[in-house]
Amino acid sequence: METTRSPRLEEVALEAGVSTATVSRYLNSPERVALATRERIRVAVEAIGYLPNLNAGALAGNRSRLIAVLVPDIAQSIFNDTVEAMIDELARDGNSVVLALTGSDNRRLTAEIDMALARRVDAIILTGIVTEEAVRKRLEAASMTVIETWGLPENPIDVAVGFSHRAAGEELARFLRSRGYRKPHLVVPRSARSQRRASGFITRWVAEGGEEPTRLEVNVPSHFGQGRLSFRGLSELSERPDVVVCGSDWIAQGLIVEAHAAGIRVPDQLAVTGFGNLRLAGDMRPTITSVDIDGAHIAREVMRVLRARANNLEIEARIDVGFRIIARESA
């Protein structure tokens, strides 16, 4: 583990016969350095094998190029596509992502936010809406770029990039109604988002003359196994539903597998919808009708926000990326 200290900017400057200021400029905004000088520095950097010390840069420049991304989990997360797309985009711009896990625990959320602030990250990206008031306050007090994704609250802490879960629920209700279903049953994960969708669904469904749907709540994160359990729960209902609206594709998938095992044909005897349009939704047999959220789109909008902020430009506080119902075989 004994190493000679890694080369500093100064060594490069010496080698190239310029000042450290010029090398710094070359590294951060090459267009401000004359072409010939650029080349000399390039050669020097190469020769020395110089790698800048980003911590020093962050301190001096008050810009860390570090973005905190806070998610509940990654083992079983509907956000993974979005997070992956964001990390890709951010890396392309020379940023690094500090990924922090919050579970569904506000204490952990708070702790991770403090950590992010201590790191002086350039922005904090949250998946989901922050409901807890204390957390909101803390974030607002920091007066930094905070991006809430996947949700679209009335009053974002700073900026929100997402879609209306309520609208998604309503749209789904309309869709199923138009397909002639009569008796939906909702399987709703205990997250603010899912609850909102369910609420939208019910409102719309009833408004269109349907009778109040039955519902079952399940824990988050939702997973395949819950689908199976949910199916069993159906037998306890006084009347069997004709369509089960699941809070995630995993639940839908599990439910379909269990239905088949019980000899029930999907969608003939029981229709099913999922949410998230994970890859498996299109691969499942039958393919699963789902609601698609374009993670790459969210990532691009997040980048747009970040770039706007970097250039002191104005940006909308609420960016709607929408959603699409993907009609497939299961409903």
Added chain:
Amino acid sequence: METTRSPRLEEVALEAGVSTATVSRYLNSPERVALATRERIRVAVEAIGYLPNLNAGALAGNRSRLIAVLVPDIAQSIFNDTVEAMIDELARDGNSVVLALTGSDNRRLTAEIDMALARRVDAIILTGIVTEEAVRKRLEAASMTVIETWGLPENPIDVAVGFSHRAAGEELARFLRSRGYRKPHLVVPRSARSQRRASGFITRWVAEGGEEPTRLEVNVPSHFGQGRLSFRGLSELSERPDVVVCGSDWIAQGLIVEAHAAGIRVPDQLAVTGFGNLRLAGDMRPTITSVDIDGAHIAREVMRVLRARANNLEIEARIDVGFRIIARESA
């Protein structure tokens, strides 16, 4: 976005009537500060709402408390459990994780390694073994803590925490042989790890008197849809296998679904095994026989390595966390 600069160590020191050195010590090793002083500083920190600037700390202390974790992807990754467990453990120790995505592209891997070095991370954690020589060299040259996980190479770059994929393959061969299967078919993702397992399986299978298994290669990351495709591929074989050894639980799951759709009973007419023992393996119908890798165990060992390094203690270069075959209904 106009803010007054956030409070510095000095303000806290002033408020508490001590020097910045003492506050710094309080923050980093409280036991070195007298009890009464401790309390005064605690109150001052609280009153001021002080959050240390970790970038400054990293620069001054030559310790970033930043750990880079490099994975191919997270959208469809068998490592997610392990990564999640590592992030949890690391956060508990006051570290942050910089998550970088490398795909299966060596250029990206190299770029992300450089980024990690520029950040002066305290350690780099890789999932999977680094095969590319240039990358190895770069990492060795950095002479820092580098932990390769999930694999167990003969000569780790620095430290490896994982298991022998070859042994896992061999063990699976032995297991299936003992269960009386005669004609296995392998579905092998194009990753070094999977290839190694396949190779171990074949060697062992043949050594035990079996005939050379057939095999199908699939792209990484593997997913549910490939399972379905793999099933269809079976019909092209001259003789139908009695067990399909899949490179991941997702493939196994997809294959089972497709088999059912084709009216083939699993495991009666066709047995299936997965790999990774994801949650769904236990939830699937039939439940999937799989190979369990204990992500939390890997995470704990990684922490042990990190702590040993922090205290300049010796640590084994190869830490075997093993694997367990979980026999379930599907094979």
Added chain:
DNA sequence: CCGCGCTATGCAAGCGCTTGCAAGGCTCTA
């Protein structure tokens, strides 16, 4: 009552960059 060995604290020199300011050198116009 002195000196030794601790413990608790302070002093101040960095850590390796970025950037505001200023100056030198050019080009171009009037």
Added chain:
DNA sequence: TAGAGCCTTGCAAGCGCTTGCATAGCGCGG
């Protein structure tokens, strides 16, 4: 040919911490 204006570069003052070294205070044995 002088001045204006731009481009390029250097100077040097930080950015907010950590930590080696020095010092002060204290208890205690001789």
